[in-house]
Amino acid sequence: MIDTPVNLREVGRLRVLEALHTAARSSRPELVRVTGLSRATVSSLIADLIAVGLVTEDEGPEEPEPRRTGRPAQSLSLVPGAGYAVGADIGHQHVRVILCDLFGAVLWEHWVAKDVDRAPEETLDLVAVLVGRALRETGVVRERVLGIGAGIASPVEKGSGALGAEGIMPGWVGLRLTDELRRRTSLPARVTNDANAGALAERMYGAGRRAADMVYVRLSAGIGAGIVSRGRLLLGARGLAGEIGHLPLVADGLICRCGNRGCLETVASPVAIARLLSDSWGERVTARDLPALVRRRDPGALRAVRDAGDAVGRALSTLVTLLNPALIVVGGDLAVAGDDILEPIRAGVRRHTLPSAAAGVEIVTGGLGDGAEVRGAAGLVLADAPQLLFSATQGGEAAEPA
Numbered sequence: 001m002i003d004t005p006v007n008l009r010e011v012g013r014l015r016v017l018e019a020l021h022t023a024a025r026s027s028r029p030e031l032v033r034v035t036g037l038s039r040a041t042v043s044s045l046i047a048d049l050i051a052v053g054l055v056t057e058d059e060g061p062e063e064p065e066p067r068r069t070g071r072p073a074q075s076l077s078l079v080p081g082a083g084y085a086v087g088a089d090i091g092h093q094h095v096r097v098i099l100c101d102l103f104g105a106v107l108w109e110h111w112v113a114k115d116v117d118r119a120p121e122e123t124l125d126l127v128a129v130l131v132g133r134a135l136r137e138t139g140v141v142r143e144r145v146l147g148i149g150a151g152i153a154s155p156v157e158k159g160s161g162a163l164g165a166e167g168i169m170p171g172w173v174g175l176r177l178t179d180e181l182r183r184r185t186s187l188p189a190r191v192t193n194d195a196n197a198g199a200l201a202e203r204m205y206g207a208g209r210r211a212a213d214m215v216y217v218r219l220s221a222g223i224g225a226g227i228v229s230r231g232r233l234l235l236g237a238r239g240l241a242g243e244i245g246h247l248p249l250v251a252d253g254l255i256c257r258c259g260n261r262g263c264l265e266t267v268a269s270p271v272a273i274a275r276l277l278s279d280s281w282g283e284r285v286t287a288r289d290l291p292a293l294v295r296r297r298d299p300g301a302l303r304a305v306r307d308a309g310d311a312v313g314r315a316l317s318t319l320v321t322l323l324n325p326a327l328i329v330v331g332g333d334l335a336v337a338g339d340d341i342l343e344p345i346r347a348g349v350r351r352h353t354l355p356s357a358a359a360g361v362e363i364v365t366g367g368l369g370d371g372a373e374v375r376g377a378a379g380l381v382l383a384d385a386p387q388l389l390f391s392a393t394q395g396g397e398a399a400e401p402a
């Protein structure tokens with residue numbers, strides 16, 4: 001899909017775009033250093049990129065030589081509106097769509113409550129309608145949108161985008177979400193599961209900005225992990241890496257929706273906690289009641305949340321042993337419990353992991369709250385912004401300044 005550069009000037013153009021995307025702001029001498037291109041080439045490429053509206057230069061002097069006063073002025077940056085991305089978060093009971101600029105700043109956002117699991121067609125039509133509204137209300141033209149990224153509460157196969165939604169989202173099994181979104185929105189589409197989307201967002205914009213090796217664990221109706229290794233999402237052979245909700249925790253536990261027995265999800269999801277409290281109290285408690293119960297410091301709810309944290313900690317100790325991450329970011333519905341869930345997770349990891357590996361991993365709640373999944377969905381597109389902008393300009397599209 002992405003064009004291969006055919007000559008050295010094109011290679012240089014892509015390298016300059018990549019350097020500006022990574023650094024956010026830079027200078028000509030800095031670009032010479034980072035790209036290994038000559039000063040003359042960098043100057044000429046920058047002039048081209050300014051002319052087509054992809055790069056902007058601030059007013060004010062730029063030091064001509066880096067040696068004169070130390071660091072040169074950082075006056076060059078990508079134009080935030082040179083390209084946009086749409087993010088769509090498709091949960092079990094909601095659809096959330098955002099439109100972002102090149103740096104992930106949210107320009108438009110809309111959230112709709114929807115019974116998603118049995119209504120794939122209606123849900124996808126709704127996403128397309130919201131994309132249309134986002135463009136109309138912001139005045140962004142479709143040709144400037146680099147793509148739509150979607151995060152969905154289901155395992156997603158790498159490449160085909162086929163959903164492995166058995167027992168999870170009954171109406172969606174086998175659907176090729178990438179094709180469906182492309183057809184409905186006329187935009188290039190990328191799809192991943194919601195935990196991977198959350199991981200990408202926390203890595204790009206949230207608590208994981210300085211951690212190239214991190215795990216994002218999403219504690220909601222489904223429990224899953226997004227793994228970032230050396231700065232990139234680790235997907236595995238078919239895109240199913242990180243499904244920790246189905247690690248076996250209890251030898252003769254409850255039957256899980258996946259068909260196995262005693263999975264982490266059967267003891268540590270908000271649904272499992274609510275079921276435990278319902279059985280014990282003899283009255284109906286739902287997952288939605290948990291945040292209020294924790295705020296009220298209800299002893300039974302706190303005990304159930306802490307036990308869930310202990311189970312999550314044991315499961316995460318396996319990930320820490322296998323992957324040696326520097327950071328674990330806890331997100332999803334249970335993250336609102338704060339230290340009441342974090343402390344038992346930390347203790348569980350300490351108790352079941354090699355001391356040096358446990359000591360090297362920081363465990364925190366996410367920096368983006370419930371916006372992580374939708375920001376990361378757009379991030380699926382924006383992570384490759386330099387290549388996509390490069391391809392667009394090669395094709396003669398999407399480059400003229402507004």
Ligand SMILES: [Zn+2]
Nearest residue numbers: 246256258263
């Ligand atoms: Zn399971």
